[in-house]
Each structure stands twice: as structure tokens, then as C-alpha cells.
Amino acid sequence: MSVLVYVEQANGKFKKSVFEAVSYAKAIADKQSTNLIAISIGNVADSELKELGKYGASKVLSVTNDQLNSFVNQAYAAVIAEAALKESTNIIVLSNSFSGKGLAPRVAVKLKAGLVDGAVELPNFDGGFSVKKTAFSGKAFAVTNLTSANKVIALNPNAFGVKESAVDTVIEDFSPTIKSTDLVAIVKEIVRATNKISLPDAELVVSAGRGLKGPENWGMIEELAELLGAATACSKPVSDADWRPHSEHVGQTGIAISPNLYIAIGISGAIQHLAGVSSSKVIVVINKDPEAPFFKVADYGIVGDAFEVVPRIIAALKAHKG
Amino acid sequence: MKILVCISNVPDTTAKITFTNDNTQFNTAGVQFIVNPYDEIALSKAIELCEGGKGTITVINVGESVTDPTIRKALAIGADDAVRVDAYPRDAYFTAFQIAQYAKSNDFDMILCGRESIDYNGSQVAAMIGEFMDIPSISIIKKLDFDGTTAIIEREIEGGKEIVSVTGKFVASCAEGTAEAKIPNMRGIMSARTKPLQVIAAESIEELGKVTKFETPAPRGTVKLIAAENAEELINLLHSEAKVI
Ligand SMILES: Cc1cc2nc3c(=O)[nH]c(=O)nc-3n(C[C@H](O)[C@H](O)[C@H](O)COP(=O)(O)OP(=O)(O)OC[C@H]3O[C@@H](n4cnc5c(N)ncnc54)[C@H](O)[C@@H]3O)c2cc1C
Ligand SMILES: Nc1ncnc2c1ncn2[C@@H]1O[C@H](COP(=O)(O)O)[C@@H](O)[C@H]1O
Numbered sequence: 001m002s003v004l005v006y007v008e009q010a011n012g013k014f015k016k017s018v019f020e021a022v023s024y025a026k027a028i029a030d031k032q033s034t035n036l037i038a039i040s041i042g043n044v045a046d047s048e049l050k051e052l053g054k055y056g057a058s059k060v061l062s063v064t065n066d067q068l069n070s071f072v073n074q075a076y077a078a079v080i081a082e083a084a085l086k087e088s089t090n091i092i093v094l095s096n097s098f099s100g101k102g103l104a105p106r107v108a109v110k111l112k113a114g115l116v117d118g119a120v121e122l123p124n125f126d127g128g129f130s131v132k133k134t135a136f137s138g139k140a141f142a143v144t145n146l147t148s149a150n151k152v153i154a155l156n157p158n159a160f161g162v163k164e165s166a167v168d169t170v171i172e173d174f175s176p177t178i179k180s181t182d183l184v185a186i187v188k189e190i191v192r193a194t195n196k197i198s199l200p201d202a203e204l205v206v207s208a209g210r211g212l213k214g215p216e217n218w219g220m221i222e223e224l225a226e227l228l229g230a231a232t233a234c235s236k237p238v239s240d241a242d243w244r245p246h247s248e249h250v251g252q253t254g255i256a257i258s259p260n261l262y263i264a265i266g267i268s269g270a271i272q273h274l275a276g277v278s279s280s281k282v283i284v285v286i287n288k289d290p291e292a293p294f295f296k297v298a299d300y301g302i303v304g305d306a307f308e309v310v311p312r313i314i315a316a317l318k319a320h321k322g
Numbered sequence: 323m324k325i326l327v328c329i330s331n332v333p334d335t336t337a338k339i340t341f342t343n344d345n346t347q348f349n350t351a352g353v354q355f356i357v358n359p360y361d362e363i364a365l366s367k368a369i370e371l372c373e374g375g376k377g378t379i380t381v382i383n384v385g386e387s388v389t390d391p392t393i394r395k396a397l398a399i400g401a402d403d404a405v406r407v408d409a410y411p412r413d414a415y416f417t418a419f420q421i422a423q424y425a426k427s428n429d430f431d432m433i434l435c436g437r438e439s440i441d442y443n444g445s446q447v448a449a450m451i452g453e454f455m456d457i458p459s460i461s462i463i464k465k466l467d468f469d470g471t472t473a474i475i476e477r478e479i480e481g482g483k484e485i486v487s488v489t490g491k492f493v494a495s496c497a498e499g500t501a502e503a504k505i506p507n508m509r510g511i512m513s514a515r516t517k518p519l520q521v522i523a524a525e526s527i528e529e530l531g532k533v534t535k536f537e538t539p540a541p542r543g544t545v546k547l548i549a550a551e552n553a554e555e556l557i558n559l560l561h562s563e564a565k566v567i
Contacts, residue, residue: 010480071484073452073459074453074458077453097480101445101446101449101461101462102449102459102461102477103449104446104449105414105418105446105447105453106449106452106453108415108446108450109418109450109453109454112528113530114530115414115415115446115530117443118444132537134443135442135536136441137440137443140536140539141536141537142535143534143535144531144533145532145533145534146530146531147529147530147531147532148528148531181456184489184490184492185460185486185487185488186486186487186488188474188485188487189484190483190484191482191483192479192481193481197481198481199480200480201480204566204567228567246497247464247478252335252359252440253335253359253360253498254498261560261564261566261567271335271336272335272336282560282566283542284556284560298542299542299546299564300545300547300556300559301545301546302548302553303547303550309550312550313557315553316553316556317557319554320554320558320561
């Protein structure tokens with residue numbers, strides 16, 4: 001029995017989180033002494049599909065039906081379930097992306113598979129099949145033991161890392177059955193800010209809060225983020241006041257992220273904010289109040305006025321980059 | 323128009339998260355429970371859509387009688403009636419199945435959920451309801467317009483948004499931005515006491531897995547403070563010590 005990984009594409013390209021999911025699925029396949037099969041839906045060039053071999057996919061099922069050009073979770077779930085049955089795979093891995101969250105539960109119900117969303121570690125096979133996932137908005141982890149024959153795992157971005165494990169890859173066309181009743185939802189338009197790094201995928205994040213006083217002061221935050229190649233984020237009151245878009249709001253009621261570096265500027269560190277960011281690998285806090293709770297969970301801290309400190313960091317970074 | 327809104331009962335956002343019984347159970351001692359914040363957004367959207375007598379709203383919860391105060395809160399915010407499936411919501415698969423069974427025998431135009439429950443953060447229930455009912459499900463939406471037949475929905479994607487249209491029954495899970503959360507007023511609180519709350523029995527479905535243990539994140543070391551004048555040192559540390567830039 002082999003492992004199937006769904007490789008989500010955007011404009012015919014795979015993102016880092018996809019290679020991560022492939023690396024993770026490959027590690028599971030290795031443990032099971034089996035091979036890894038990937039399934040791609042939509043128009044992706046063979047050269048891009050071949051890339052999946054670098055991370056361990058020995059076969060890629062490519063579905064290029066015109067009716068499936070845009071993502072409709074109902075239809076995509078049917079395709080993935082059909083592929084799982086055809087290839088007799090019993091473990092299905094995908095990224096816990098926005099689309100993945102709409103897809104994994106449907107695949108799981110179709111296959112009567114136990115589902116672990118937001119997985120952060122490889123499964124533990126000792127006496128069963130258990131997977132650790134985030135719970136309570138990052139305040140805890142829950143270890144879930146799956147007892148069903150089929151299993152679906154949605155892997156959190158930036159939790160496992162990309163690991164190369166090159167194998168020869170064959171690309172196979174796969175023509176699934178398509179039911180018109182699975183295509184009731186119609187994608188009308190996709191709007192993507194092409195020049196920005198998306199927050200859930202970002203390895204580095206620069207975030208700011210109410211300490212910045214107003215939206216007009218975000219210039220230095222964006223400049224710092226651009227210099228670092230980081231995404232920008234904000235606290236809830238900032239997006240509530242429309243200083244920044246809701247899609248940047250991190251925390252318990254916003255997006256939960258775990259980048260390698262999280263720089264928090266003028267954010268107090270309320271429990272609901274920390275919930276979404278505390279699993280970041282390194283946290284830097286800049287706050288003028290030495291008593292700000294955020295310092296308790298920070299790795300590096302600067303007590304000072306953001307309007308003086310941030311320009312200095314920008315200058316130091318420019319000097320560092322030469 | 324008839325709308326079903328799914329409400330989960332979750333620990334308050336400031337609750338201290340601890341576990342008992344050898345870390346196998348969430349410790350509810352002293353914890354206050356609330357309507358899941360995203361479900362308040364879903365309910366508020368339903369209220370907006372029904373404004374001016376355009377429809378009715380039923381809230382549903384899968385839970386034991388301890389969740390009744392949370393259901394009453396939803397009634398106070400503005401739902402017309404409520405259903406509680408009397409069972410411990412052991413996981414999303416079980417919960418979604420119960421909701422789908424109820425929804426199949428009652429003719430709703432749409433089912434609204436929250437984006438995720440803030441305890442298990444599954445983001446699973448909405449899409450599972452869609453699959454059990456074999457109808458479209460749109461996860462993590464930010465906007466919803468409905469003209470009585472077709473819904474135009476904005477869904478979040480990495481670095482942007484997608485606009486989707488659906489005609490016919492559907493499920494959607496609502497994130498921030500979908501609606502402004504409404505606060506109950508005095509009249510709502512008074513009338514909530516007498517609004518109908520129907521309790522129905524759960525149906526059985528196989529168990530596919532369960533949480534066996536909880537862990538809390540390892541505490542971080544103490545913060546290394548850097549003088550405000552010394553931005554170069556921060557850059558150096560991030561580069562050579564933390565190795566993140
Ligand atoms: C149900 C619920 C859910 C919530 N969910 C979230 C969530 O998901 N995410 C979230 O972020 N919040 C959330 N909150 C809100 C949270 O409780 C806090 O109110 C919020 O995080 C505070 O945002 P802030 O730190 O930007 O602002 P404040 O608390 O006002 O803090 C501003 C900080 O900036 C510092 N400061 C001021 N001026 C300067 C300066 N010149 N230089 C440097 N520092 C300066 C101050 O010392 C202060 O620490 C939620 C609240 C509730 C009740
Ligand atoms: N026990 C429950 N009863 C009713 N609705 C629920 C329950 N649990 C979850 N939901 C709904 O499903 C959404 C997503 O929950 P989850 O999949 O647990 O993250 C919530 O925001 C609710 O709308």
C-alpha cells in the first residue's frame with residue numbers, strides 16, 4: 001500500500017509548502033517501505049511535475065481536464081478519492097492551505113478516513129498511527145490516533161521543511177470520472193497580489209500593532225519587510241480599524257502562523273495575539289513598554305520607540321546586505 | 323429563505339489551557355465557555371441576510387446540556403429557534419454527520435459555519451457537512467451576497483481571493499470580514515428565554531480516531547535584550563546566532 005500526496009498548483013506552479021508536503025509524504029512512504037504517488041490537477045508543465053521527483057514522488061498522476069481548471073473542492077475531492085482507490089493508497093497527504101482546508105475533510109468523508117488537520121510532525125507508528133497537530137490556537141498540541149484503514153493528513157506550512165530525496169519519476173495521465181453535480185460552485189475570478197509574499201507561506205514576518213498609531217506609519221514596516229523578503233502582518237485592532245486588510249490579522253481569531261522569524265513592533269502581546277504566533281521559531285519584540293507581555297515569549301527584544309528603532313534596523317540591514 | 327447556523331461551544335479566548343487525567347482531557351475547571359467567535363460572525367451574516375423579514379434562522383449545536391447557555395446567547399443575538407443534538411461532539415466527523423442528518427430532513431437554503439472552532443481548530447465541519455449532503459461547500463469566506471437564488475462568495479486564498487458563485491443549497495464557513503459581529507440587546511436577551519430549543523437524539527456513526535494526549539508547547543528561554551541604539555547587534559544576532567536572516 002502506497003502513499004498519495006495531492007500537489008496543489010497555482011498558475012501551473014508549485015509552492016514551497018507543496019514540496020514540504022511531498023517531503024513529508026515521502027518520509028511516511030519510506031517508513032512503510034512503499035513508494036510515493038503524487039496527484040496534480042490542472043495544467044502543469046511536465047518539467048514542473050518532474051520537480052516532484054526531487055522530493056521523492058516516483059509517480060505523478062496528472063489530471064488536465066478542462067472542467068477542472070479551477071479549484072472546486074467538491075470535484076477535486078472526488079478525483080483524489082478516485083485516485084486513492086485506483087492506486088490502493090491508504091494514506092493521503094496534502095497541505096493545510098486555504099484550499100486544503102476545504103478539500104481534506106471532503107476526501108476524508110469519501111474514503112471514511114480519519115483526518116488530522118494542521119499536522120506538525122511525522123506520524124508515530126508505535127502501537128498505532130498517531131499524529132501531533134496544533135490545538136487551542138497554538139496554545140497546545142493534540143495527539144490524534146487514527147484507527148480507520150484510510151487516513152488523511154493535512155500538513156501545516158513550515159512545520160516539516162523541504163527535504164530532497166531524488167527518485168526517477170514517471171508522469172501518467174489520469175482521466176477521472178467527472179460528475180456535473182460536483183461542479184455546481186463556479187470560480188468567477190481569482191485576484192492575486194502577485195508582488196507580495198503570502199502570509200501563511202512566509203518564512204519571515206514583520207508585524208505591527210496599535211503602537212504604530214495609524215495606517216500612514218506603515219511605510220517603514222513595509223520597507224523592513226521588503227528588505228527582509230518578509231510578509232507583513234498585524235494585530236486584530238489594526239485590521240478592525242481598517243488600517244490593514246483582514247488577511248494580515250494574526251492570532252486566535254486571525255491566521256495562525258509559524259514562520260522562522262516573527263518581528264512584532266508596537267504589539268502588546270495579548271494572549272489572543274500570542275495564540276497565533278507563539279510557535280514561530282524566533283520572536284523579536286520591539287516595544288516602548290518594558291512591561292509589555294510580549295517580552296515574556298520573545299527571543300530578542302528592544303525596549304524603545306518604534307519610530308526611532310525601526311529606521312535604525314532598516315539602516316543596519318541595508319549595511320548588512322552591503 | 324431558511325438559514326441554518328452551526329454554533330460550537332468553546333473556551334473563552336483568555337482561558338488558561340491546561341489538561342487533567344495525565345494530559346488526556348482538557349481541564350474545564352474555572353473556564354468560561356462562549357459562542358465560538360467565528361460562529362458569531364456566521365450568525366451575524368445570517369441576520370443581515372434575513373433583515374426585513376426575508377427569512378428565518380435556526381441555530382444548531384451538537385453538545386450536551388451544558389451548552390444550552392451558549393445556544394441561548396445565539397438566540398439572544400438574533401436566531402429564531404435552536405436545535406441541540408444531544409451528544410458529546412467527539413470529533414468533526416461525528417458532529418458534521420449529525421448536522422447533515424438534521425439538515426437533510428429540513429429544507430435550508432444555506433448552512434453557515436465558522437471558519438474553525440478555536441479549541442480544536444479543525445476547519446473540518448463545514449466541508450464534511452457538504453460532503454455528507456453532497457452539496458457544495460466553500461471554506462474560509464470573507465464575503466457573501468445572496469439574491470435569493472445565487473450566492474456570490476469571496477473566499478480567501480494565499481495572497482489573494484477567489485470569487486465563487488453557487489446556485490442552490492450550499493455550506494460556507496465564515497471568517498472575519500464576512501459580517502460585523504452583532505451584540506445582543508436587552509430585547510434579544512429577554513426573548514431568547516422563550517424561543518424554541520428543540521433537543522434531538524444523535525445517530526450513531528463509526529469512530530475513525532481520537533485524541534489520545536495533549537501537550538503544551540515548551541517554554542521559551544528568557545529574552546535577550548538589545549539596546550535601542552544598537553540595531554546592528556540585532557541584525558548580527560539574527561544572522562549569526564539565530565541564523566534566520
Ligand atoms: C475574542 C477575542 C479574540 C481576539 N483575537 C485576537 C487576535 O486574533 N489577534 C490579535 O492580535 N488580537 C486579538 N484580540 C485582541 C487582543 O486581546 C488585544 O486587544 C490586541 O492584540 C491588542 O493589539 P495591539 O497589541 O496592537 O494593541 P495594544 O494592546 O494597544 O498595544 C499596543 C502596544 O504598542 C506599544 N507602543 C505604543 N507606542 C509605541 C511606540 N511608539 N513604539 C513601540 N511600541 C509602542 C504599547 O506599549 C503597547 O504594548 C482578541 C480579543 C478578543 C476578546
Ligand atoms: N459541536 C458543534 N455543534 C455545532 N456546530 C459545530 C460544532 N463544532 C463545530 N461546529 C461548526 O463547525 C465550524 C468549524 O469547526 P471545526 O471544524 O471544529 O473547526 C464551527 O465554527 C461551527 O460553525
